[in-house]
Amino acid sequence: MSTESLLEIRDLSVTLPTDSSELRAVRGVSLDLRRGETLGIVGESGSGKSMTALALMNLLPPAARRQAAGIHFGDADLATLGEKELAGRVRGRRIGMIFQEPMTSLNPVYTIGRQLIETMTIHGGTSVAAARRRAIELLEKVGLPDPASRLKQYPHEMSGGQRQRVMIAMALMNEPELLIADEPTTALDVTIQAQILHLLSELQRELGMAMILITHDLGVVSRAADRIAVMYAGDIVETGTTEAVLSAPRHPYTQGLLECVPGYREASARRLGSIPGIVPSMTGEIRGCAFAARCPRAVPRCHQEDPPRRPVAAGQSDGAARSFVCHDPEETRGRGFAGGDTATGPAIRRGGDSVLRVDDASCTFSVRRGLFGKRKPLRALDRVSLDIRKGEVLALVGESGCGKTTLTRTIMGLQTPDAGTVTLAGRPLGEQPARQRARLIQPIFQDPYSSLNPRQTIGDLIRRPLVINRLGDAREQRARVHRMMDYVGLPSRVFNSFPDQLSGGQRQRAAIARALILDPEIVICDEPTSALDVSVQAQILNLLLDLRDELDLTYLFVTHDLSVVRHLADRVAVMYLGEIVECGPGEQVLNRPKHPYTRALLDSALSIEPALGVPAPDLAGDFPNPMNRPSGCPFHPRCPLADQRCRQRVPATETLDGTLVKCWKADTPPPSAPLDVRPDHNNKEDAAP
Template identity: 80%
Template sequence: MSTETLLDIRDLSVTLPTESSALKAVRGIDLELRRGETLGIVGESGSGKSMTALALMNLLPPAAQRTAACINFAGADLSAVSEKQLAHQVRGRKIGMIFQEPMTSLNPVYTIGRQLTETMTLHGNVSAAQAQRRAIELLEKVGLPDPASRLRQYPHELSGGQRQRVMIAMALMNEPELLIADEPTTALDVTIQAQILYLLRQLQTELGMSMILITHDLGVVSRAADRIAVMYAGDLVETGTTEQVLNAPRHPYTRGLLECVPGYRGAAARRLGSIPGVVPSMTGDIQGCAFAARCPRAVARCLTDTPPTRALGEAHRFVCHDPEETRGISFGDSEHASDTPPPRPAQESVLKVDNVSCTFSVRQGLFGKRKTLRALANVSLDIRRGEVLALVGESGCGKSTLSRTIMGLQTPDSGSVTLSGQPVASLPARQRARMIQPIFQDPYSSLNPRQTIGEIIGRPLTVNQIGSKTERRSKVHRMMEYVGLPPRVFNSFPDQLSGGQRQRVAIARALILDPEIVICDEPTSALDVSVQAQILNLLLDLRDELDLTYLFVTHDLSVVEHLADRVAVMYLGEIVECGDREQVLARPKHPYTRALLDSVLSIAPELDVPEPRLTGDFPNPINRPSGCPFHPRCPLADAHCQRVAPALEMFDNTLVKCWKADATSPAPSPNNKTEESAL
């Protein structure tokens, strides 16, 4: 890595005017980036991470005000150049950017080829043919098969991982010196995330570019970044090398973020650390430390005096009073932080899925012939009362279809679903809704914006005509207390609540009818790591207090290790492995389960981004492979696997659908701590 400085930011501030005052989104920060280096910027939503990146290229909202002593990039001060120079000489040419959601970043009415070539022809004196050759070369480099044909496709014809690869290729069309990646893997499956990060690392080395990686995933930043900058409320609170910041964090906020990560304190930890409250809106001047109201170490001077910047060697700095009298205090619940969960006695089955198959008739193209898509193939599950069964797998594997079938919203072609001994298909809709309740991924879109919180939570009681108005109101208040919602939000609307509070509303609404089973569909994937910790702690507490049963649908295996009792792994509409959590995660029998585990990035600054073991894209369910559906991507597959589909059999107390399950399972990857440890 070069020691030459590519980017030097001094005293950068961004102010956004509001109706009553001015919001200080970025507050006088200093940042430095060397050539060939990766800087990770981490923090909760509202910390100012993305605003800092947008301020570099002056892509801020029209009313925003940017000030800086200097933004020195490759010898030029970007704070002093004109908008025309930025548009023609910097954006897309010297600085490329990858945004979080590729579907909204790509123009849906233009082909991939047009969007790629325009990026080059608008910034350089190149012909259309030269730009097309460059586009094909980059699409091949980012791992898209048959790159020439991809130029004629539209964004909706590609998968999420493929669209993100197109965004990477587009950002690299002009060989920028700096690549800004804003949450480039947040919306992707764990397997695609590993491929994208490995690809970015390879391209960075090959092209010699620098990179700013903005993320809230500390596992990602621990592997991909050389240095880390922790932001809070528009300010930098800790900076240093990745090893310094993650192995020896000194600011309470950094420590709090780490304690919120499942597995950080060990797999046996009963509860996650939890940072109370939310990032404040930074309007007006700040008195004392901005983090003081949420900090367990705060003392009187933290509320009144501006904290000093403390240096720990040449590279490691943090901004904190660091009071000696509160050292050693953390965010974890000291009473329950390291308790192992008590063993839960085996109970009777509450839900049985027996050989359920589900197909759809789909048309490819406007005039194409109809084909059969097999979404579920002879799926069987047994969920016991009081347990958490995690259902994991990549997007498109059939998790959502199975959830809809269990809730009675999708009629299976064959097989049956029984709840407490009663066929779900025969239950009246209202009775079924009282027995099975969902918690969805996005708490904002699943709540009616025109209803108050009290009305939303109490709506199931009103629809089912349970109790009097006074009794319903009393039960809503009790449920709000259960999920940790203050009484003052009873008459508030969803847009007046934080993301974590909205998810608590969704949980309260799901539990108000005392359901037999709760289906949690990625309930924490849209939340910050700090809010995720609060919700996971809440779900475990409610499970213990109310003896709830959860079907937890997720792709986050670190959450699975912390929360689940048993794990079922799905691939292409089939259950390929199912067993106790420790057995499946520590000693997986199916190669697909092993590949998922190898793709998880634990917090390990000493390790690099691992080379993905699972290659290729998830197959199209319309054109299912013959034999074992996983054989085209399986490193152990042979001719027999290609011809004959395996049956689900028991191996070492684990149900496995694989011809190689009785063979010695591969050794745990050195890149991840899956054996008897945190993910």
């Protein structure tokens, strides 16, 4: 890694006008970035991460006001360049950007080829033919097979991971000196996430780029970044090398974020730390430390005086490169964020009698390709058997398209299986009236903003299931809603509020209250924390565990976050291409997996371990098209252990060490661990700025 400075930001501020005052989105940020270095910017939503990146290229709302003592990028000061110079010389040419959601960033009416080629030709000096060759070269480099044919495709014809690869190729068309990646792996499967980060690491090393990685995922930044800048309320509150900051955080906010991460503490059964409140909107006059209202270490002067920036003393970790902004009161050192050893409430017997059984369920859909194409069968579930036991948390994991959603819809009675049966509370699901099913099983969806009617108040939304099922009069229903709001930690003042007036965590609490208002036996949690900040995720996970114990609930928890699975699951079921390929106790499946696919998922997961770097993906290829299922074992085209028997014969389900596994190679040791491809980011000679 070079010691030559590429980017120097000095005292950058961004102000947005509001109806009554001004919002200070970025407050005096100063950062340095060297050539070939990766800087990770982390923090909750609203902390100013994306606004800082957009301000570099002046891609701000028209009413926004940007001020800076200097934004020196190579030989140019971006703070003084006009719009014409920025558009012609900097954006897309010297600085590339990967946006968070590729489907909204790619033009749906233009082909991939047109969008890639225009990225290069719009700056002049390059022919269409040369740009086309460059596009094909980059699509091949980012791992898309048959890149020439991809140029004719439209964004909707690609998977999420493929679209993200296209965005990476587009950002690299002009070989930029700096790549800004804004949440490049959010909402992607754990395997695709590992592939994208590995790809960025390789391309960065090959092209000598610097990179700014914006994310709220501390596992991602711990593996991919050389240095970290922690943002809160528009300011950098701590910065230093990745290993130093994550191993010995100095700012209470950094410590709080880490305590919110499942698996950060030694005992996975312990409650997660929880940061109360939300990031404040920085409007009007700011007095004292912006974090003081949420900080367990705050003393009176924290609320009254601006905190100083403190360099870490020389000789302590990475002292020369580290600093943090805090009064650091001695009298409160050692205080942490609220957590606990176990969930509250009475202990219950988990994993008892089965409350729901799925026996050999299969679902096949008829899908037409194109307007005049022939219909072809798509087998979404293939003889799936599963049982959910009283009081347990059963985690269902697998890549997008594996059949998790179809299985949960089948369990809720929203999808009728072609074959097999679903038994709920001892009776076949099909024989139970819809209202009876609704009182036994309820869902919590991924995005609380889209699952809550924006035209109804929170009180009406939670009360609605009682109205539909005609349970109690209006007074009794209202009292029951208030009790449930107390259970989930919603203040009574939001009873008459609308969803857009609540924070993300409060909206998810409202969704949980609505799901529990009928006292269901089973709750299906469909990625309930994937759209939330890590601090809010910790609150929701603690709440779900508390409610399970207090209300004697049973959870089917659908997620792709294996750290969450490790934290709360009693049993784990792994799905692949419509089949359950492994199912057993959480400790057994996560620590001693039998199926190669389970091993690949676990190898791709990014825990907070900076020394390990980005894992090299050992799972070849993309998830197969369910309309063209492979013969034999469905996993064999991607399996490193596959042989001729795997290609020809469907494996039977067997029990090994208490785990059900569907694999011919379940007793075969895994291949050697993948190599760490990340450059040596911990070189002591490179530690100084």
